[in-house]
Amino acid sequence: MVIEMLDDKPFALIVEDDRDIVALFRHVLDVAGYHTEISMNGLEAMERIESAQPDIVLLDLQLPGLSGIDILKRMREDERMKTIPVVVITAYPYYLSSLPEEPDMVLLKPVDLGQLSNLVQRLKATKSNMRESPYDKTTNLYTVSFFAVRLTFAIERVKQLQYKRFGVLFADLNPFDQIRKQMRESNYYGIMYQMAEMFKKKLRPTDTTAWIDEGCFLALIEEITSKEIPPKIAGRVSEGLKSFLEKRLPKVNIQTSVGVVLCDDTYDAIPEILDDIQFARELVRTQDKKNIAIYTRQELQKLRDARASRRYEL
Numbered sequence: 341m342v343i344e345m346l347d348d349k350p351f352a353l354i355v356e357d358d359r360d361i362v363a364l365f366r367h368v369l370d371v372a373g374y375h376t377e378i379s380m381n382g383l384e385a386m387e388r389i390e391s392a393q394p395d396i397v398l399l400d401l402q403l404p405g406l407s408g409i410d411i412l413k414r415m416r417e418d419e420r421m422k423t424i425p426v427v428v429i430t431a432y433p434y435y436l437s438s439l440p441e442e443p444d445m446v447l448l449k450p451v452d453l454g455q456l457s458n459l460v461q462r463l464k465a466t467k468s469n470m471r472e473s474p475y476d477k478t479t480n481l482y483t484v485s486f487f488a489v490r491l492t493f494a495i496e497r498v499k500q501l502q503y504k505r506f507g508v509l510f511a512d513l514n515p516f517d518q519i520r521k522q523m524r525e526s527n528y529y530g531i532m533y534q535m536a537e538m539f540k541k542k543l544r545p546t547d548t549t550a551w552i553d554e555g556c557f558l559a560l561i562e563e564i565t566s567k568e569i570p571p572k573i574a575g576r577v578s579e580g581l582k583s584f585l586e587k588r589l590p591k592v593n594i595q596t597s598v599g600v601v602l603c604d605d606t607y608d609a610i611p612e613i614l615d616d617i618q619f620a621r622e623l624v625r626t627q628d629k630k631n632i633a634i635y636t637r638q639e640l641q642k643l644r645d646a647r648a649s650r651r652y653e654l
Contacts (some may be wrong), residue, residue, distance in 0.1 A: 348373040350356070350395040350463070355385040355411065356429065357403055362448070365398055368453055370462040375525060378593035382406030386414060389421060399443070400428045410437060416441035423474045425463070425489065427456075442546060444493040455496060462492045473612060478529060479551040488549035488610045490560055495613075497562065500604045507561040507570045508613065510621055511577050512597045513538070513585075516555025522592050531588060538584050542576040556621065561600070570600040576631040598622040599633035615639050 352369045355511075356362050358378040369376045379385035383405035389397060397415075403406035408428065415421040419433040426459050430436070431449035447456065474486035482490070494506045509587075513519070520528060539557050540549055561573060578598040585594050605614055619640055624633045 349373060350396065351392065352376045352396045352460070353379060353385065353388060353392070354398045355382070355403065355408065356400040357381075358400070359624070360431075361400075361451070363451060364451070365456070368457050369460055372457065374460065380404075380409065380651055383412055386411055389415065389424070390418075393420065394424060396425045396427065396460075398427050398644065399427060401428060401432070401435050403437070413440045417502060417567070418615050425493065427459070435467065439551065444490070445497055455499065457490070459496045464488070464497065473539045475551065476551045477552075478493075478553065479541075481532060481536050481552040481557070482548065483505070484550055484552055484558070487548065487558055487560070488591070490548045491610050494560060494562060494603070494609055495610075498607075499596065505564050505602055505604050507564060507600045507602050508617055509543075509557075509559040509561055509574055509600045510598070510617055511557040511559075511569070511579075511581060512621055512625065513555040514595045514597060514625060518592050518594060519555075519589065534588070535584055538580055539577065541613050542580040543573060547573075558617075570602065570634055571632050574598050574600050576632070578632060595637040597637065599624045601640070602634065604637065619644065 350373070352374040354365050354376060355360055356365065356378075362378055362380075364380065366376050374395075376390075379388055380403075382403035388394075388404055389411070399408045399411060403411075408430075412426055412428065415424060417424065425444045427445045428436075428443040429447045429449065429451060430438070433448055436446060445459070474482050475489070476483050491508075493555060496505055497644075498504065519531070523531065526633065534550065536549075536557070543549065543559050544561075546562065550558040552558065555572065557577075557606060558579075559573075561570060564570060566571070578596060580597045581598070585592070585596070599620050601613070601616050603613055616635075620633065620635050623635075625635075
């Protein structure tokens with residue numbers, strides 16, 4: 341019974357050599373329902389990560405044996421570990437510029453325990469998603485379930501001052517079932533994989549991509565430093581998809597609709613974002629917009645209210 345209970349809990353590895361900080365982190369994670377383990381040595385931590393595949397790693401950068409920088413680099417270079425969420429914890433922000441790979445989140449000491457608690461609670465809600473395969477079999481992009489895990493980190497990051505806003509780009513193929521119907525299965529998988537590769541190339545290397553198996557690409561666009569970035573990226577994606585479809589599937593009448601939902605710190609849960617993405621997709625499909633559609637949460641709410649008002653009048 342005890343073993344079953346431990347197996348049912350998500351597993352967090354705390355890699356930190358300060359015992360006081362370890363005690364605080366362990367308390368927060370225990371309360372959130374995680375099974376926690378502690379490693380105060382970098383080499384031992386690396387061995388444990390490789391063997392146990394934790395659901396999340398809280399990683400200090402300054403460690404005996406092997407630095408946190410080297411641990412992060414090894415994790416991101418290994419297919420078995422590259423998707424494990426990593427929260428880097430440091431008292432020295434100038435070290436961040438030397439990181440060879442991007443962590444999922446950075447917490448500066450002294451750590452805001454409220455922020456950490458919010459993060460692990462959200463991750464706990466998506467723990468089953470974290471244990472499934474993160475990759476879609478058709479496109480080799482992330483699944484929506486794993487994309488939701490990345491959104492969890494994005495919500496927390498946007499609450500930090502340096503990250504004011506992030507965006508979720510969507511690109512629909514309409515009607516998608518025509519691609520399936522008019523192609524042999526072997527050709528279908530080849531075409532979809534090539535289209536997904538093209539989609540990734542139109543984005544920035546740091547953008548996270550996913551596929552909804554009803555004909556929609558998704559991309560998480562973080563670190564938006566100017567208002568021109570979302571429409572510029574969306575424009576590249578739109579032109580890339582149109583060109584690909586014209587060249588590779590000229591006989592299949594597929595239309596593309598592309599838009600971006602801009603997300604700020606008013607979002608508190610993943611379903612809120614996913615609901616707004618779905619509503620924005622419906623708007624773009626039905627309004628036949630010629631320009632790239634960029635929506636804020638406030639704009640989407642006004643459009644929802646207007647739609648509800650029209651239905652009430654009818």
